Amino acid sequence: MMNFGRTPRRIASKPLDRELGFGKTVTTTGRMMNPDGSFNVKRRRIGMMDNVYTHLVSIAWWKFILLVLAGFTLLNCIFATIYCLIGIEHLNGTQPGSFVQNFRQAYFFSSQTLTTVGYGHISPLGLMTNIAASLESFFGLLTFALISGLLYGRFSRPVARIAFSDNMLIAPFKTGQALMFRMINARISELIETEVQLILTINQRDEQGSTSRVFFQLPLQINKISFFSLSWTIVHALDAESPLSGFSQQDLVDSNAEFLVFVKGTDDTNQQIVHTKRSYIAEDVVWNARFRPVLSINKNGIAEVETQLVGEHEVLAES
């Protein structure tokens, strides 16, 4: 039997009714947030131009380099075509030949113009070619100015690089149990005034029998630390106040539970505020387990943390 109708019995935090921008009636079978922190949504017919910068600043480095290289080649081909159309004989220093030979010479003249290297062993003759070359060097500079900006944008973009444990654990805590996950700061720089929000979203059936999606802000033992230097285990106590109080492993799965993690902090290097998100689904929760230590003191008395061990845990024997 499905427990869609289960009402969390005692709710300390009031449900965050619609406050995440998703309607109550949206009960997807899939997850709301992808593991990488992007939302599992699609916005249709939004303006592309607005998003070019966002896109170029966010894509992987190898894609960015390839894209820029392709743009450079394309621009050179366009201008080489123009120079050929005007006539290769207006490029002083070239030797007219077959179309391929002409295009090749025009292409390299174009590349020397676009990058403003301008060796000068080939130079423009006549009005049209001069105008084309003048515009090309002008747009060349603009383009490289643009790429400068993009490169700076890519590098200086504030990103938190936080390693999360792959699983959430239901671990012993004080006299009862708590839901826990662990994070490690995987950058050189510290994260100052780091805050965590943990939001639970589950399906819930009301009295009329219709199912809706409800959201709860889960109270945390500690939700803010002065700075996040090494590792941090985030703890939500499964006490009577918790919306998850009394849930079994199956209950979590049945109600299509998803845990949304929002982290916010200030990067110590450039003082920019950074955000990161992550999502855990019911299947990611390991019951009755405990995280293994991730901190150690080396022989010089310095605290060390192993980023790779962030998710290491041991399942406890049933007591």
Place this chain on the structure above:
Amino acid sequence: MMNFGRTPRRIASKPLDRELGFGKTVTTTGRMMNPDGSFNVKRRRIGMMDNVYTHLVSIAWWKFILLVLAGFTLLNCIFATIYCLIGIEHLNGTQPGSFVQNFRQAYFFSSQTLTTVGYGHISPLGLMTNIAASLESFFGLLTFALISGLLYGRFSRPVARIAFSDNMLIAPFKTGQALMFRMINARISELIETEVQLILTINQRDEQGSTSRVFFQLPLQINKISFFSLSWTIVHALDAESPLSGFSQQDLVDSNAEFLVFVKGTDDTNQQIVHTKRSYIAEDVVWNARFRPVLSINKNGIAEVETQLVGEHEVLAES
């Protein structure tokens, strides 16, 4: 009969007396804010130099490109004139001819210098021409450095791209009615911790019969969401607490009502705080209507939103 003298009967939020920087005595017939969110005001005799950057970063792309291109052409013309005045014979590699021919050659030499492409088939001879060319290439670099900065400023400028419904609706809400409008995030990136303020401004006649402009902050059902991913319907309940309680459609028009919307959020990509504003006037309010759904779940279980449908609504039959 005009209802300028109508006093909102029960005012939950105290009037925001002068707190918007407009005096009480300003009762314009026109609107206070333009639909694009700019204020309908004019500041006279303010320093132009202060505002050049603001202007160049804000104007449309095609205007920006045209302006830069015009500047490039103008600079070249100025330097070409200088080279001609010094004497075209000081440009080694040129063939003196008619004025037009000389200017043309000087122009292209100038453009090769300004962009630092410097092919070298034309090169400066003599002190004056060398000084001019040296300064030109120097200012060329400065200018392109400036344009770099402007391009980066344009691209990285934090802007929220929010689609607003064209109308506000008076829609059924709980047991009564509410004033509603709808927004959709039209960028790829999420908006985090998004807040909305809705301010009403109406004309009001006091006991002495003089009319003044008063402002009210309208309380909202939800005025802040953790992040604004898809659509958000902002709701102001028309209950006894509302300054609009008891207003008819005509009352709104008569009192020259205007609704100012202020949205503030944090862009997920670059973590910058963005603001946007919008204004609705009395004529934009549709009575007894309801927004049509704008969210759907596609066959992969992913929530989709149609930006174009943000304003779609249906007028309800009178009950």
Place this chain on the structure above:
Amino acid sequence: MMNFGRTPRRIASKPLDRELGFGKTVTTTGRMMNPDGSFNVKRRRIGMMDNVYTHLVSIAWWKFILLVLAGFTLLNCIFATIYCLIGIEHLNGTQPGSFVQNFRQAYFFSSQTLTTVGYGHISPLGLMTNIAASLESFFGLLTFALISGLLYGRFSRPVARIAFSDNMLIAPFKTGQALMFRMINARISELIETEVQLILTINQRDEQGSTSRVFFQLPLQINKISFFSLSWTIVHALDAESPLSGFSQQDLVDSNAEFLVFVKGTDDTNQQIVHTKRSYIAEDVVWNARFRPVLSINKNGIAEVETQLVGEHEVLAES
């Protein structure tokens, strides 16, 4: 008789004891803040290198341009000297002559290298000259990269351009009087969520007869507005709660009173937080006067503000 011993009788806001970083014992005869908002202090033996960027970003435009131009000339002179020392005959395309002629040719080769225009009618020959030219073009690019950054820093630096009234007024307010000054936003862009702090600092003699400097935060009628679009008159009511209650014009002068104004807001264009400060001294206060209107509605119904009129006021006849 000096009233150094006057104790403000009823103090609503507690004195801001030492909270401005000045000790109590500092009772300068001069003002604490200059009219332009800079503090009237001197920090000795601070590291110069730390402050170069701050300096270059803050100085006037004409100084900046001159400095950059002087740097360009200086660099060229240094490299020209190097080329001359290596031997002008290693610059292919030059004609050895007198020292001045040689230096001139070396200077222009240097400038063509530094700006990377590189016409090529003069080119380096031999190892030493080639190394020098290679380094020069390299440092040329670095230098222009630096200047790019400075130019961007200058332009994008968040500054509020606020016109203040030259005087503070003691004006009629409700049934009593109030201390007022007026500000106008002199930029194209709006200032959002603008806050004002008004701090009074006066000399005060304690029971032992020693004089110290005390600070008071003056409560304001409105200290924050949603946005600062046109003009704003800041009002501190001179009621029984005010530390200035009962002060005469002479009292203000005798106690060496100074009013420090701190304004903070968010620039609408780039969403950056901007601060500005200003100071008024006792002599700037005009008693029993009133500001003249600065807003008007033009024939298109648009509110207009005259920046120049920010300080316009009329002295009231004694009643």
Place this chain on the structure above:
Amino acid sequence: MMNFGRTPRRIASKPLDRELGFGKTVTTTGRMMNPDGSFNVKRRRIGMMDNVYTHLVSIAWWKFILLVLAGFTLLNCIFATIYCLIGIEHLNGTQPGSFVQNFRQAYFFSSQTLTTVGYGHISPLGLMTNIAASLESFFGLLTFALISGLLYGRFSRPVARIAFSDNMLIAPFKTGQALMFRMINARISELIETEVQLILTINQRDEQGSTSRVFFQLPLQINKISFFSLSWTIVHALDAESPLSGFSQQDLVDSNAEFLVFVKGTDDTNQQIVHTKRSYIAEDVVWNARFRPVLSINKNGIAEVETQLVGEHEVLAES
């Protein structure tokens, strides 16, 4: 006898249990924070690529310049090798000779291409050399664009330059004593809304005899000032509320006490929020001493501060 078991008797501020990201069980013999404000921790196996920008923006200027120069030389060597492999005869204008001579000519051609100076007395011939030169000038521009961004990042990086006293003092304060240290703003620009947090961390033995590390937020007389213009003495009163109440000099050393100082403010020039940290250990505390004045009024009535004197103090005679 070690006082590891000492329990601070009366604790006004509750221990900041684990809130700094260090576990309780970490009782290092070394200090937690280095004097320069970096944490004495090591993160292992973190991604290097993520941290390149952070690194290049943070290292000393001379290291940065050397690194960039080395990169420039390396790139030229790589491309010179490529040109030699293709064949020096494809570089028009070179004179084939010994390997060293060829490499030298290829190296300088490469440097002229990389910096886009392109004199043209050497120019590429043939397909392969042209492709190589085209790519080199392209990557040259990208590289310098990158360096532009890094330079700007280095310059505009928000850093507070605060001079701290080398010691903390236990000084007379009111009727008792207080723990004090002093700071001076060592930049030209003001620091606005500056806040200080002082955290004490000591070893403590619980009832079971196991030692753990506890943290206390020490209450300060003044923890925020409107702006930090000259000097600021931070004061923690050693009254009954203090966790340090009753501690002797030896107690501090025995419990391995460390004082963590966190300063946060807004730079007046660019309005960026800056953070700085510092740590004092037990051995840095001087008992029964007093800071010497650091402010003076010069003959023009202007307050002066001597940065070098920030730590000057005098030990008081036992009373």
